[in-house]
Amino acid sequence: MSDTHTIGWIGLGKMGLPIASRLAAAGHDIAGFDRDQRRIAEAVEGGVKPAATLADAARRDIVFTSLPDDKVLAAVALSGGLFDAMREGAVLVETSTVSPTISAQVAQAAARRGVAYLRAPVSGNAAIAHTGNLTCFVSGPRAAFDAVLPIAQDFTRAQKYLGEAEEARFAKLAVNLMIAVSAAMMGESIVLARKGNLAWQDILDVLTNSAVGSPMVHYKAKSLETRDFSPTFSCRQMAKDLDLIIGAGQAAEMALPLASLTRETYGALIGRGEGEADFISTVRLAEWLAGLGEPDLDTDEGRLA
Incomplete structure (x- = not known):
């Protein structure tokens, strides 16, 4: 060296x-x-x-x-x-x-x-x-x-x-905004598919092999196969970053409606006791809002009864 x-x-x-x-x-x-x-x-x-x-x-x-x-x-x-x-x-x-x-x-x-x-x-x-x-x-x-x-x-x-x-600060906040909004979308997309009676693994395969199959989707789909919500980055940490993002937007005199809406999603997760769970717990919030329990991964690949 x-x-x-x-x-x-x-x-x-x-x-x-x-x-x-x-x-x-x-x-x-x-x-x-x-x-x-x-x-x-x-x-x-x-x-x-x-x-x-x-x-x-x-x-x-x-x-x-x-x-x-x-x-x-x-x-x-x-x-x-x-x-x-x-x-x-x-x-x-x-x-x-x-x-x-x-x-x-x-x-x-x-x-x-x-x-x-x-x-x-x-x-x-x-x-x-x-x-x-x-x-x-x-x-x-x-x-x-x-x-x-x-x-x-x-x-x-x-x-x-x-x-x-401060260009690097704005770059990091921009990246994290994309991650947060993507996680919220992924949660709702998976639950919509469950409502349509898709098997748990089938919808994960659809997302990863479609036009939306970004590196983040691939990475999170892997942990979702077994519904592993152990934190790599927690809901509470994501909420903190969204607060930074919204604050930066206010200082720049711009609207960030998606950031604000996604912050509410993470606020709800924290309120439900999911603050230390992984940020992809957006799936569990979407399931709760849709009246769904956890899929049984051991029977019929998680299809609805």
């Missing part, structure tokens, strides 16, 4: 932990920090050096953050001492899904410190983070992107540079 930069990683959660471990396995000198000591211990098992404090991780050449939401990013970057610890000329790579508004505030704080700030939200989920098959959208200083690219290539399969400001 030709890269000699030291890396700090802040946030060893569902995404941060497997990515940091993958970078350690690739030979990078990486130190990780999380408020949860158990996560640091898991990272150490994966070859990541432990950082005793946030400041210890932040003093490295290139610092990555992987955080759950705007509130935590603000606490770390704007009031948590991140930039106090980072040295002038270092690079901050922020990989979370957050609003353009908070990201712009982080950009201002980085500029005051002389830190190059890259917005680099990743697309994919925790189930594939360890495989290197994530993608990332990046905006910020082009020179910083070029410096970080060899590292990004060790945990993503594709990297797209989009501009100097």
